[in-house]
Amino acid sequence: xxxxxxxxxxxxxxxxxxxxxxxxxxMSSRDLFVDAFKEMRxxxxxxxxxxxxEAFYLGNFSGDLFEGQAHQAPMLADWVGLSPIPAARxxxxxxxxxxxxxxxxxxxxxxxxxxxxxxGVEKMTDLHISKVTDALATAADITYxxxxxxxxxxxxxxxxxxxxxxxxxxxxxFMRVGIKNHENxxxxxxxxxxxxxxxxxxxxxxxxxQKGKPIPxxxxxxxxxxxxxxxxxxAWPMRLFDCSPVSDGGVALLxxxxxxxxxxxxxxxxxxxxxxxSAGALHSRPSLTSIPSAKLAAQNAYEMANVTAKDIDLAxxxxxxxxxxxxxxxxxxxxxxxxxxxxxxxxxxxxxxPQPINTSxxxxxxxxxxxxxxxxxxxxxxxxLRGQAGERQLDKSPRLGLTxxxxxxxxxxxxHIFERR
Amino acid sequence: xxxxxxxxxxxxxxxxxxxxxxxxxxMSSRDLFVDAFKEMRxxxxxxxxxxxxEAFYLGNFSGDLFEGQAHQAPMLADWVGLSPIPAARxxxxxxxxxxxxxxxxxxxxxxxxxxxxxxGVEKMTDLHISKVTDALATAADITYxxxxxxxxxxxxxxxxxxxxxxxxxxxxxFMRVGIKNHENxxxxxxxxxxxxxxxxxxxxxxxxxQKGKPIPxxxxxxxxxxxxxxxxxxAWPMRLFDCSPVSDGGVALLxxxxxxxxxxxxxxxxxxxxxxxSAGALHSRPSLTSIPSAKLAAQNAYEMANVTAKDIDLAxxxxxxxxxxxxxxxxxxxxxxxxxxxxxxxxxxxxxxPQPINTSxxxxxxxxxxxxxxxxxxxxxxxxLRGQAGERQLDKSPRLGLTxxxxxxxxxxxxHIFERR
Numbered sequence: 154x155x156x157x158x159x160x161x162x163x164x165x166x167x168x169x170x171x172x173x174x175x176x177x178x179x180m181s182s183r184d185l186f187v188d189a190f191k192e193m194r195x196x197x198x199x200x201x202x203x204x205x206x207e208a209f210y211l212g213n214f215s216g217d218l219f220e221g222q223a224h225q226a227p228m229l230a231d232w233v234g235l236s237p238i239p240a241a242r243x244x245x246x247x248x249x250x251x252x253x254x255x256x257x258x259x260x261x262x263x264x265x266x267x268x269x270x271x272x273g274v275e276k277m278t279d280l281h282i283s284k285v286t287d288a289l290a291t292a293a294d295i296t297y298x299x300x301x302x303x304x305x306x307x308x309x310x311x312x313x314x315x316x317x318x319x320x321x322x323x324x325x326x327f328m329r330v331g332i333k334n335h336e337n338x339x340x341x342x343x344x345x346x347x348x349x350x351x352x353x354x355x356x357x358x359x360x361x362x363q364k365g366k367p368i369p370x371x372x373x374x375x376x377x378x379x380x381x382x383x384x385x386x387x388a389w390p391m392r393l394f395d396c397s398p399v400s401d402g403g404v405a406l407l408x409x410x411x412x413x414x415x416x417x418x419x420x421x422x423x424x425x426x427x428x429x430x431s432a433g434a435l436h437s438r439p440s441l442t443s444i445p446s447a448k449l450a451a452q453n454a455y456e457m458a459n460v461t462a463k464d465i466d467l468a469x470x471x472x473x474x475x476x477x478x479x480x481x482x483x484x485x486x487x488x489x490x491x492x493x494x495x496x497x498x499x500x501x502x503x504x505x506x507p508q509p510i511n512t513s514x515x516x517x518x519x520x521x522x523x524x525x526x527x528x529x530x531x532x533x534x535x536x537x538l539r540g541q542a543g544e545r546q547l548d549k550s551p552r553l554g555l556t557x558x559x560x561x562x563x564x565x566x567x568x569h570i571f572e573r574r
Numbered sequence: 575x576x577x578x579x580x581x582x583x584x585x586x587x588x589x590x591x592x593x594x595x596x597x598x599x600x601m602s603s604r605d606l607f608v609d610a611f612k613e614m615r616x617x618x619x620x621x622x623x624x625x626x627x628e629a630f631y632l633g634n635f636s637g638d639l640f641e642g643q644a645h646q647a648p649m650l651a652d653w654v655g656l657s658p659i660p661a662a663r664x665x666x667x668x669x670x671x672x673x674x675x676x677x678x679x680x681x682x683x684x685x686x687x688x689x690x691x692x693x694g695v696e697k698m699t700d701l702h703i704s705k706v707t708d709a710l711a712t713a714a715d716i717t718y719x720x721x722x723x724x725x726x727x728x729x730x731x732x733x734x735x736x737x738x739x740x741x742x743x744x745x746x747x748f749m750r751v752g753i754k755n756h757e758n759x760x761x762x763x764x765x766x767x768x769x770x771x772x773x774x775x776x777x778x779x780x781x782x783x784q785k786g787k788p789i790p791x792x793x794x795x796x797x798x799x800x801x802x803x804x805x806x807x808x809a810w811p812m813r814l815f816d817c818s819p820v821s822d823g824g825v826a827l828l829x830x831x832x833x834x835x836x837x838x839x840x841x842x843x844x845x846x847x848x849x850x851x852s853a854g855a856l857h858s859r860p861s862l863t864s865i866p867s868a869k870l871a872a873q874n875a876y877e878m879a880n881v882t883a884k885d886i887d888l889a890x891x892x893x894x895x896x897x898x899x900x901x902x903x904x905x906x907x908x909x910x911x912x913x914x915x916x917x918x919x920x921x922x923x924x925x926x927x928p929q930p931i932n933t934s935x936x937x938x939x940x941x942x943x944x945x946x947x948x949x950x951x952x953x954x955x956x957x958x959l960r961g962q963a964g965e966r967q968l969d970k971s972p973r974l975g976l977t978x979x980x981x982x983x984x985x986x987x988x989x990h991i992f993e994r995r
Contacts, residue, residue, distance in 0.1 A: 160684050161683070161685035217712050223636055223713050224712070224714075226986075227867075227981075237867055238851070239851060239852060243664055244645065244662075244663040245662060252662045252663075256677050260677075260684075262683075263581055263679075263681075265683065291637075291638050292645045296602070429660035430658040430659070431651050434652075565647075
C-alpha cells in the first residue's frame with residue numbers, strides 16, 4: 154500500500170456554520186442542518202452565491218436508526234435549496250463527517266468540482282434513550298465485539314483499565330480531561346453542556362456544591378466527581394462525566410479549490426494534510442492503549458503536510474470518553490505512550506498549556522451528534538486559526554491546527570491538518 | 575452550478591466480481607462480499623497484489639436496519655485482508671453503489687490513489703419480511719412521501735398509472751419489460767430468479783402452465799401474468815412480476831488510473847462519463863412520468879464523455895419496477911417521452927433489438943440487493959464490452975455501455991458511461 158500523497162489541487166475552507174449542539178425536541182436533522190447552513194453562509198468573508206456549490210458530501214451515522222430516515226444527503230440539499238447537485242451521504246460511524254470531508258477534498262482535487270459543501274448531521278434524541286446505546290453499538294463489530302457483551306462505554310472502559318494497569322493512571326487522571334474540557338466548553342455558547350463541572354453539578358442539585366461558595370479548584374471538582382451519587386459509574390473506571398452526551402446537531406463547511414480561495418475569503422484556511430486508515434475489531438489489535446488507525450492516519454497526514462506533531466499549535470481530538478482523549482494525544486505524537494495521562498494532569502493540554510486540546514469543549518462538553526462531530530471539530534480549528542474563537546481564543550496566534558476523528562472502536566480514523574497562511 | 579467536466583486523470587475498470595444474488599440464509603454481508611472479492615481477484619487479466627489496493631469505497635444502503643450492522647466499510651476491508659486502508663461507506667439508497675463508484679473515480683482522479691476497490695453489498699433477507707418494506711421506505715422522504723401513505727410499490731405504481739393516463743400504455747406494456755428481463759436473466763447463472771416467467775410460474779405450481787407443452791410465446795406469458803392468482807396485484811397496475819425481489823448480494827470492482835491500466839488488464843474498460851444529480855420529494859416535481867435527476871445525470875455524463883444516447887450500444891438501467899425501466903429509457907434519451915413503452919412492446923430493448931437494455935436480467939430477474947445493485951450493473955457492462963457475457967453476449971461487439979442507478983423515488987441518480995478501446 155502506498156502512502157498518502159499530494160493532491161492534484163489544493164483546497165481551502167472558506168466558510169463554516171454550526172447549529173447549537175444539544176437535545177432539541179421538535180427539530181429534525183433538516184432543521185438542524187438549516188441552522189448550520191445559514192450560519193455558514195454568513196461566515197464567508199466576501200460572500201458567495203449558494204448556486205455555485207457543485208456537490209454536497211454529508212456525514213451521517215444512522216438517520217436510519219435514529220430518525221427512520223436514511224438517504225438524507227439529497228433531502229438536506231433540497232431543504233437548503235441546492236437541488237439538483239450531486240449529494241452523497243458518507244458513513245464511518247462517529248467519524249462520518251471526517252470521511253465526508255476527505256471525499257469533499259478529493260472531489261475538488263479531482264478536477265470535478267471547484268466548490269463543495271461538506272456537512273454533518275445527527276438527530277439522536279428522538280430515539281428512546283433505552284435504544285440509543287443499541288443504535289450506537291451497530292457502529293462496533295456485531296460479530297466480534299458486540300456479541301462479547303460490549304457496548305461503547307464498555308469498550309472504552311476496557312481501554313481505560315488497560316491504561317491504568319499499564320501506566321499507573323488513576324480514575325482522577327481521566328477526570329482531569331473532563332474538567333478541562335468543561336472549562337473550555339463553558340466559553341462555547343453552542344455547547345450542549347457548556348458549563349464548568351461544578352456548575353453542572355449544582356444544576357443537578359447534588360449536595361456536593363453549595364451556592365455562594367468560592368469557585369472550586371480542580372481538587373474540589375475531583376472530590377465532586379468521585380461521589381457515586383453525583384457522578385455514577387457507567388463502566389468502571391468510566392463515570393458519567395467521563396462520557397460524551399447523546400446529542401443533536403448539524404454542521405456545514407464550504408470548501409473551494411486553493412486558486413479561488415481569495416475570491417471568497419480574506420483569510421482562507423488551507424487543508425494541507427489528510428490521513429485516513431481503517432482497522433479490524435478490538436480483539437485483533439496488539440494493545441488496548443493505542444488505536445492503530447489513528448497512528449497511521451496521523452502519520453499519513455503529517456507526511457502529506459510535511460510537518461510533525463511538534464508543529465501543531467492546537468488539536469481537536471475525539472474525546473467520546475475521557476480515556477479516548479488521552480490515547481489520542483499519544484497516538485498523534487503530542488506525548489509519548491503512557492505520558493498523555495500525566496500531561497492531562499499537569500495541564501499541558503489546557504488552553505494555557507503548550508499543547509491545547511479540545512478548546513471547543515470537545516465532544517465531552519460541546520456534545521457528540523455523532524455524524525456531525527468530525528465537522529464540528531473543523532469549525533473550532535477554523536475559528537481558532539482565524540482568531541475568531543471569542544473568549545476561548547488561544548493567545549499564541551495558532552498557525553497549524555489538527556482534527557482527529559474516530560469511528561467505532563477505531564475501525565475508522567481520519568486526521569486532517571489545517572494551515573493559516 | 576457548473577456542469578460536470580473532465581477529470582484530472584482517466585480511470586479504467588480492470589476487474590469485477592459478484593456473488594450470486596438471491597436469498598442466502600446463514601450468509602452475512604461479509605460472506606457475500608468475500609465471494610465477490612474472490613471472483614474479482616481472478617478476473618484481472620494479468621493479476622495483481624491486493625496489497626496494492628489503496629482505498630475502499632463501499633455502497634451499502636442500510637446494514638443498520640437489515641443486519642444491525644452499520645460501519646461496514648472497514649469491517650469488509652478487514653475481512654478480505656485490506657486493513658488498514660481508508661474505507662468509506664456511501665449511501666444513496668438504491669443508488670449507493672454508483673455513489674461509491676463515482677467517489678472511487680474521483681479518488682483516483684484527485685491524485686490520492688492509483689488503485690481503489692469499489693464495492694456494494696446488501697443482506698436484506700435476514701430481516702423479517704414484514705419489516706423489509708418499512709426499512710426500504712426510509713430511503714424515501716418520511717416527511718413528504720411516506721407520511722402520505724406510500725411505500726415504494728405505491729410510488730412506482732403512481733408513476734405507472736400516470737404513464738398509462740398520459741401515453742395510453744396498458745398493464746401489458748409493463749409486463750413486456752418483465753418478460754424480456756426474465757428471458758435475459760435465464761441466461762445469467764447468478765440471477766436470483768434466473769428463469770423465464772413460464773418456468774417460474776411452473777415452479778410456483780400454478781395451473782397456468784402444463785408440463786410438456788411447447789415453449790410459450792410472449793402472448794401466452796401475458797395471459798399467465800394477467801392471472802390474479804398467478805401474479806397478484808401489489809399496487810395497481812404493478813403486479814408481483816412487475817417488482818424486483820428482496821435480495822442478498824455483493825459486488826467488487828477494481829479501478830486503476832488510466833496510465834497503469836494495461837499493467838493489469840489486456841482489455842481495460844474506461845470510464846468516460848460520470849453524471850450525478852439529486853432531487854427533492856416526488857410532490858415537488860413537474861411530472862410523474864420522468865425522473866429529473868436521471869435526465870440531468872445522463873446529460874452530464876454524455877457531455878463529459880462527448881457522446882449522445884445514439885452512441886450507446888447497451889445499458890443496464892434501474893428496473894426496480896417495470897415502469898422504472900420504461901421511464902429510464904426515455905430519461906436517458908434512447909426513446910422519446912411516451913415511446914419507451916412502445917419500444918418495450920416492439921422488442922427494441924431485447925438482446926436482439928437495436929437498444930438492448932438489462933441484458934443481465936436487470937434488477938427484476940437478477941435480483942436487487944439494494945446497496946450492491948449499481949455495482950452489479952457495471953459487472954454486466956464490463957463483461958459485455960469485453961465479450962465475456964457468455965450465452966447472453968450481444969452479437970454486435972458493443973463499444974459503449976451505460977449504467978443508470980436510481981435511489982429513492984429519484985432523490986439520487988447516477989449515470990456512468992464505459993468504453994472499450
